[in-house]
Amino acid sequence: MRFQLTEDQLALRAGVRELLARRFGPQELRAAVDEPGRLDRALWRELGAAGFFALRVPETRGGVGLGLPEAMLTFEEAGRTLLPGPLVATHLAAGTVPGAATGEAVVAAAGNGLVEWLEQADVVRGDVAGAVPLRSVDPLTPLHRVPAAGTVDPVAVLLTAAEQLGGATRTCELAVQHARTREQFGQPIGAFQAIKHLCAEMLVRTETARAAVYAAAVTADPADIHSARLLADEAAVRGARDCLQVHGGMGFTWEFELHLHLKRAWVRTQRAGEATESEEALAVELLAQPI
Incomplete structure (x- = not known):
């Protein structure tokens, strides 16, 4: 089986890489490390405007209307640049949580007993009662531990x-x-x-x-x-x-x-x-x- 990317997929990947290079280059990465726990809300909204979170939301509901392969390509680029924030949780909430698709809302989720970016989140999905802050090994990913493990999507x-x-x-x-x-x-x-x-x-x-x-x-x-x-x-x-x-x-x-x-x-x-x-x-x- 061959997995040749289409021209549209190649263009999507190139566009995401260009956006991240422009908005989250080495200087922005260093600034984020120097201010751990702070989420760039302007960048978050720009990601929303670019369709990062609404990529799999149907066009009839205001989304981009693409599929899982396209979402995978965008998250590959995010990982390549160390883009911080609860990207997966907000992406999964697009279409169900108001403001998640546009980047106006930051969504965190409890999973495996951990919550990323809990204090910066506008909406939290899952049980976070009794959440305890952890000293994260990654300065770009603040963590809290919660008693409930939650389900895995x-x-x-x-x-x-x-x-x-x-x-x-x-x-x-x-x-x-x-x-x-x-x-x-x-x-x-x-x-x-x-x-x-x-x-x-x-x-x-x-x-x-x-x-x-x-x-x-x-x-x-x-x-x-x-x-x-x-x-x-x-x-x-x-x-x-x-x-x-x-x-x-x-x-x-x-x-x-x-x-x-x-x-x-x-x-x-x-x-x-x-x-x-x-x-x-x-x-x-x-x-x-x-x-």
Whole structure:
């Protein structure tokens, strides 16, 4: 099966990438890190005006009228740029929560015992009674723990996987770029076998995850979605770690964006039922198949 993007899908991805590059570039990312817990409401409304949240809402209800594959592509770009905020929760609420589709309302959701961006949310879906603030490893994702685990929406799992894929793609790009330009002993470090292997393994994991995530967006099959989530989690976390190895000491510096990719990848692995729940759901699906 081939998953060739259409011209419209390519244009959508290019448009989202251009918007995010213009509105959430390196300077805005650094500003967000310096002010943890603050959500850029102007950017949120601009995302709403661009159709980010209303992408899957039917045109008859004021939405864009596209499908899950297009939503997956937009969330891949969001993950690539480390765009902060409860993106998945607000996207899922578009069409049912007033203001969510246009970005006028920020929506948070309780899931897996965690809530992202609770204090900034205008609307909270799920039981958040007894919520306790946590010290998040990711400065761009404030967290609260809640007693109730909540239900897991398969679309939330897929969109989380798409964000992980975007992060894996970005860290792979960073590693290759550094391997080409950083020199040791009179030649680029990319010429050394150990660095070649790291970059090659990052690429293989990323492209394997891409095939799985794209396929799951087309089939919307629960087993495909959980498989994609597991592969995307691995690509994001291991990719960020390997990218750190390629960069050496520079990769650990606070000013460099790489540590943020690793921390965000860790946080995403705890979202939408965790990897463990995806493993269990996938096992149930596989055991139910006839031999």
